[in-house]
Amino acid sequence: MTTTVEHHDDRPPAAGVPREVPAEVRSRRSMLALAAVESGRLLRHPAVLAATALSAWLLWRWGKGTVPVLHYADIATQFPLAPLAGAALLATNLAVLRPHRDGAVDLYGATRLSLARRTVAHLLSVPPLAALGGVLVAADLAWLAGMPASVGTPHLAEAATGPALILLGGWLGVLLGRLWRSVAVAPLVLVGLAVGSLTLADLYVGGHDQRSWVWLGTLLRPVTIDPPPAALLGRPATWHLVYLLGAAVVLGALAVWRSQAQARARRRAQAVTGAVVVAALAVTTAAAVVQTRPTSAALAARRLAAATNPAAHQVCQRRGPAVYCVFPGFERQIGLWEPTVRAVVAGVPPAAAARAVPVTVAQRVGWFRLVEENEDDPTVGQEPGQAGPPVAPIGTTWGREGHALVISQARLAANVAARLIEQSGTDISPTDVPSTDAEPKPNPGPGPSTAGIGCNARAVVALWLAARASPQAAAGLRQAFTDAPSEFETWALPNDADVDDPWWGVREAKFALALLERPGDQVAQTLWRNWDVVTSPETSLERLGELLGVQPPPDSANPSGGVGFGPAC
C-alpha cells in the first residue's frame, strides 16, 4: 500500500509521462502525488476521525449553552481543536514510520523520490487537515453569528489559532518520526505537551497578566467567565498565531534537514533548509518576545477605569420599567433581559412599583480577574464616592439553555427584585433618577454597600419575587442554593461576583423556597397587603412567618434566632 506512488514514479517515462519531462519535475510531481495520497490517508486515519468527532462535539457543546459573544467565541474554538492537533501528531508520526513498521525501507531506496522529498510530502499532507479544522471553526462561528442576539466580531487570528495548532502537531509528528524510529515517542510527547499546556494554562488563570510568559504555551483560556468588551481583552492573538506558525515551520524544516542529513543530500540543499530553520527561528523568537510583553500601562489603566467607574464606559437605554446600561456593542442582549425584568416588576404592588422604577440593570464583568492581582488599590470595584442608586448587576453572558440559562435568569431576577424592594422602601432623591425617557443617563456605577438586602423578611420577599418571575428563574435559584457551600450563613449566585450582587442568607432562601410550595396568589395577596412591613429592613423572619401563617425554617447556625446571626446579616 505504501509503495503505490513510488510505482508511478518508478514507471518508465514512456508509460505515462513524456520522455522530455526533466527528472526534477517528475520528482516534484511524484512528491505532490505522494502528498495527496498521504493527506487522504491522514484524513481517514481512525485517530483523526475520532478526534474530528470529538472536536465537533466540543465546539457544539460550548456554543449551545450561552448567547454568543463572538470575540469570546473565537477563543473558545481553540481548545476544542486540540484533540485534532493531537491526532495529527500521532497519525503523521505513524505515517512517517510506516516503512519501518512494514519493513519497506529498502523498497523506498529503489524509488526516485529522495528521503527529503518524502518528508516534504508528509509535511504537505497536514495542511488539508488544518483546513478541515478551519472549516469546523468557520462553521461554528457562522452558526453562532446566526443566532439571535449574538454580539461582537470574531478576531481572525484567534479563529486561526486552532488550525495552526493542527499544523504544529502534524509537523511535530513528522519531525519525531525522522528523529526516532520508535512509535512510542509520539504518544509520550503528546501527553507531555498536553499536560504541560494545562499546567501553563492553570498558571495563567491563577496569575493573570503578570505571568505573560505563559503565552509561550500553545493554548490559553480567557480569564474571565463573562467576556469583557473586545477593546479591554488584551490578548496578543496575532503574535501568538505568528509564534505557533513560526514554530511549526521550524519543526517542519528541521524534519527536512534531518532527512537530508540522513540521505547525505547535496550541501546546497542542506544550506537552504538550514537558512529556512534559522529564519523561522528568528520569526518565532521575535513573536515570542512580543507576545510575552506585560500588559501595556494604557490598557491596564483603561481596565482599571472600567472596573472603578463602569458608567463612563457604558451606554444606557430606558425600556419600560428599567434603565439598561451595557457595554457598547452589547445592546442586542437587552431584549433577552426584558421579559424577566418585567415579570419581576409585575410582582410588586403598583404603588410600590411606581416608587421604585426605574431599576437600573447594568452589565458587570469579573474585573478582579483582569486587574493586576497585587493591586493594593482598595477602590477597585467598590468606589463608595459615587452615590447613586445601586444597580442590578448582570453578566455579559446570557444563558441559552440548561444550567447557564436558569442561572442567568435567577441572577437577573434576584438582583432586580432586591433593587425594587430597596428602592420602594427607601426614599430616593429624584435628582439621582432620570425622570424623562429621552436619553436618561443614570449613574450605573457601584453604589453604597448593599449588605442587608440579603437578610430578614425583605430578602425572603425578594427571592420569592425573583422565583415567581419565570419557572427558569425558580429552577436557577433552587440549583444555586443547593450547589452553594453549606458551611456558610450566606450564599450568592455563582458568577463573577460584583459588589452589587447581594449575599443572601441561607435561612431566608430556605424560607423563600418553602413559600414557593404554597399557592402563589394567596402569598402574593398577603404580601401586597403588608408590603411596607414585609419590605422594611427591620422585619424579622418570625414576623413574616406570622403574617403569612407559615413557620419560618429553624435557625440552624444560631439557635437564639433573630437578627444578626451571620457575618453578612
Place this chain on the structure above:
Amino acid sequence: MPARRLRRQLRLVPALLVPTARAVGWAAALGAFALSLGLLALAVRPGVPTSPAELVRWLRLAMIAAALGYAFLLDDPSEPSTEAVAGSLLLRRTLRVVLLLPATAAWWVAVVWRVRAVHPELPLPVAALTLEAAALLAVTLALAAAGSHLAPERRGGVVAAPALLALASAAFFLPARVALYAPPGGAAWDGAHQRWAILFGLALTAFALASRDPAHRRLPSQVRALGRVRARRPAVRHAEQRTTTPAS
C-alpha cells in the same frame, strides 16, 4: 487436565524469564513512568494552592501518561517466530507484565509520596485511586492485546496508544450517571469506583481472551462437533482438489 497444563506452563517460567526480560522494550515503559513523574512534579509543587479535585485530576493525568508505557509493552517483533515454543502466548505476555510490575509499583509509590509530601493537609483516597490506576493499566493491556490482531507484525502499541488517549479523554466527558472520573467527595465517587472495579475485571478478561494462543485454541466440544459436521464435505472436496491440482 487444565491443572496439569498449568503446571507444565509454569515449569517454563524460569527458562523464559531472562529472554523475556531481554526482549521487553524497556525504554517506552520506563520513559512513560519518568514522564508521568516529571509532569506530576511540575503540576504539584509546594507553594501552589490546590483543591482536592485538582490534585486528583493531576494524578489521573499522571496515570494516563504512565499507561502509555504499557501500551507498547506487548510489542514483540519476534512473536511470529516464538509461536512454536511451548510457553503459550498468554504466559509470555503475562511474564512481560509481571516483569514490569516492580517498576510500576515504584512509580505509583513515588506518585503518592510526591502528592502526600507536597500537600499533607489534603485527604487522598489512595485505595480508590490505586484501583483507578490498576484498571487503566489493565485496559491499556487489553487494548494492546486486541490491537495486536490489527497492527502489522502484531505490534499492538500502534493501536493501543491512540485508543487509550481517545478513551481517556472521552472518559472525562462522560455524563454524571456513568462517570468514571468522579470528583473526590462527590456523590458519584462510590458509583464511579464500582464501575472502575468492573472495568478492571472486564479488561483482564479481555486481555486473556485476546492473548489466547492461536495454536492452542480450544473450542467447546459442541461447537467443535458442529464445525466438524458442517465442514466435513467441503473439506474433503477441498483436500481432493489440492491433491489433484499440479503445483505451480
